[in-house]
Amino acid sequence: MSSTPIPNAFDEEKPRDPYWYKRAVFYEVLIRGFADSNGDGTGDIKGLIDKLDYLQWLGVDCLWLLPLYESPLRDGGYDIADFMKILPEFGDLGDFVKLVDEAHKRGMRVIADLVMNHTSDAHPWFQASRHDPEGPFGDFYVWADSDTGYSDARVIFIDTETSNWTYDPVRGQHYWHRFFHHQPDLNYENPDVQDAMLEVLRFWLDLGIDGFRLDAVPYLFEEEGTNCENLPRTHEYLKRVRKEVDRIYPDRVLLAEANQWPTDVVEYFGDPVGGGDECHMAFHFPLMPRIFMAVRRESRYPISEILAQTPKIPEHCQWGIFLRNHDELTLEMVTDEERDYMYTEYAKDPRMRANVGIRRRLAPLLENDRNQIELFTALLLSLPGSPVLYYGDEIGMGDNIWLGDRDGVRTPMQWDPDRNAGFSDCDPGRLYLPVIMDPIYGYQGLNVEAQQRNNGSLLHWTRRMIEIRKRHPVFGLGEFAELNSSNPSVLAFVRELGDDRMLCVNNLSRFPQPVELDLRRFVGVSPVETMGGVPFPAIGELPYLLTLPGHGFYWFTLPPAITQEE
């Protein structure tokens, strides 16, 4: 693609894999909450660098950093006041470059959140725009004399905002914002804005970053008479971004956050001819709540249904899948879907509604039931897509529901039983959020150090599962085919990539279950269970019978058949 040679931050001996993201295990890390190197009570980049060995040991391939830019922090850093500066409490650009280098030395990559759609109202561009309408930034935002334009666009944060327009007394005009009123939308009609944002991307890519999670991409352009989401010109601009990235930085990744139905999200992968020409990855939002619903209902249908409805994606694209992240699943996303399962199943189940928000971590959601945590993790690591782990879930960290909003799941990482869970040397009162101290999830008992010492811990188990996943590229690259299962509580599927074939059988019920699988395609094969390496009886013409303990699962490799029948 590019004629310019690319400096390789990795092992010079190894060829680069342009599709690394299809096999990668991602790890979402909150810099603020991971490790504090300078004792100010807030995590920072240097602290994260100190913990890279741990992440490498765990098997993480790529870190996803939440926003780390200069910001008044009125929206968790998604209100960016300067795209080219690091938030001072996290460190500086030098720290960032070191983080990327150190990660690369360990074979890990780093991507970061970037908000393309809007800035903070504290951004100098906005200040210039409101004070000097005729100046170079006068047209950087969407200004109007009245607040009646684009009336078909919904208000997303209906709890706090009443309109997508806010009046600015300084300029004497209204400005457009799809999110909070302190986050004015950039005006992508203006070619200078388009160029300025490309400049931002190049700035970070030049520093060595491996890609971006592009926040709120569906909203870049507005058009009268539309809902102002997923507009063709938004896609056009993303194609331009992709072209620029491919031209100069060929193995970087763009991950779209488009909280939409999969059939709409596929648009963000771009043209399937050539393997996709917009974003390399996009999150699969509806899968997560359906995994929860399936286990709650003891029925595979919630999962089977969404996978059956998920369209094929271009060859070089990949879904990002997750059990927990800092984002909220919103139900308004699905109400348009007439046939939607969630609407009848989910919206009417008060417990599901309350639980699958952002306010709980995986372990407390599953009542700290180790079998369920393992089953969920096994599903995350085996369903089609690249898994994204949320920091702390690998040790089964708890949450603090008294902290309110999203902070309950953003408490400091629990490293050891010492002061502040080993997160910081500061006075406990200075911590950005208190560490978890309850009797079940408290850091005294539940921490990385203790679990590293205990071979039976969730941490070791998770590491082992990641290891198995990485031994089998089929999980990231292979075809997915659900198997006919005689038992509605059992979800069984085959992942297949040439000779690399995995059979995954999951019991979504809390009771032991038998299942008969039609495996005639694999007659003569003796499945081998991956955790223990035990060979199971050879597959014949008759349905293959397995029994699973409550919430149990198996991963089998399907080696080539040794003898063909007849």
Added chain:
Amino acid sequence: MLDELLVAWIGHQRWFGGKGRPIDRLSVESDVELTPGLRHLIVAVWQEGSRDRYQILLGQRYDLPDRLEHAVIGQFHDWLLYDAVHDYELTGWLLDGMAGDEDRGDLRMRHTPGVTIDTSQRSLVLGAEQSNTSLVYGDAYICKLFRRLIPGINPELEVVAALAARNAPHIAQPYGWIECDLDGTPTTLAFMQRFLPNANDGWDLALASVRDLYNSAPGIDAAEAGGDFAAESRRLGAATARVHHELAEAFPTDVIETHEVKRMAEGFRRRLGRAVAEVPELREYVGALEAAYHLVEDHTVEVPVQRVHGDYHLGQVMRTPTDWVVLDFEGEPGQPLAERRALSSPLRDVAGMLRSFDYAARHLLAGHADAAALEPRADEWSRRNRAAFLEGYAEAGGVISADGVALLRAFELSKAVYEVVYEARNRPSWIGIPLAAFRQDAF
């Protein structure tokens, strides 16, 4: 002799209807070679003066591979004869035959207009079937061979073909059929539909939900329990209404005049009288039942009738990954063909499904150590899911008028009376399941 081999063999087949009675005589009425090594037989079996006819796919080989040993019928001259439904090397020919609209002897093989049959699929006999044999081809088709032959077009073929021609939802696409003339009447020998891969019947799904509720912590009600099934019941109700609508459009409809409705009530009473004579446990409910039947006589409007499913319960509906599909439009088993095709009130199907919900809720209680304590949970599950089913039915246009409510109740009670007799005869420990229908507050 071939007859003798078949007599020795047929009596042990699961689908053989005359088990336990001696076979007086067996004769081959029709013997057609479909392809070398594969013969289609129709045999008549006389038992105690009555004659039944069965169809057999007969394979012949000089030697049998291990996988076919269980299907062997016997040695005949140099050949080993065997039940060829188990031989995927031969059953593929049925696909070829239907795809090519072939005729062999009296046999006519046909495919549904407009479909293409993929003839490369390999078959497997579906286990656990009672009266027929079904071949599943890959995960594409399921071909049902009717073993005991009754002259006439199979109602399922008739119904599904008509619905498919209307592009009706919630049915399994028909692909083809095989027929011949029996006693001068065109008679369905086999019927092939889309196989529903990765589907489960409603009964299994409902039981998973009931099991979950039984094991929920005290104080958790059915709505809150994890395995809640109500949303599925509602979707199933909606699917049922749509299928009824399509049946009414595809086939003739009629009405039952009000004076004839009174005769229906008499029929309910007559059945009740016979049942009480046989099962004394019913006696205490007679008054209430009579009262419910009496309400039907007050019907002031005609009752619309149409083609219906006829044997509608949770075991006849399959949940596929995306939708509910209704199967087995064969009418009430054991009834003469004319009756199975007769027009009836769609409320009869609704009543059948409501009874099925009640069975699902209670059937795990039979012999359960905590049956008494769990009874209220069963009541709750049944109430909740029956209500959801009816809601879904009404939402999708299913009509239950004010008079219809009384008729629906009467259908349901009459069905429960039938079930009581059935359980008393066959599974006495289950008799409590249908009896509970008479205790419910819905009275």
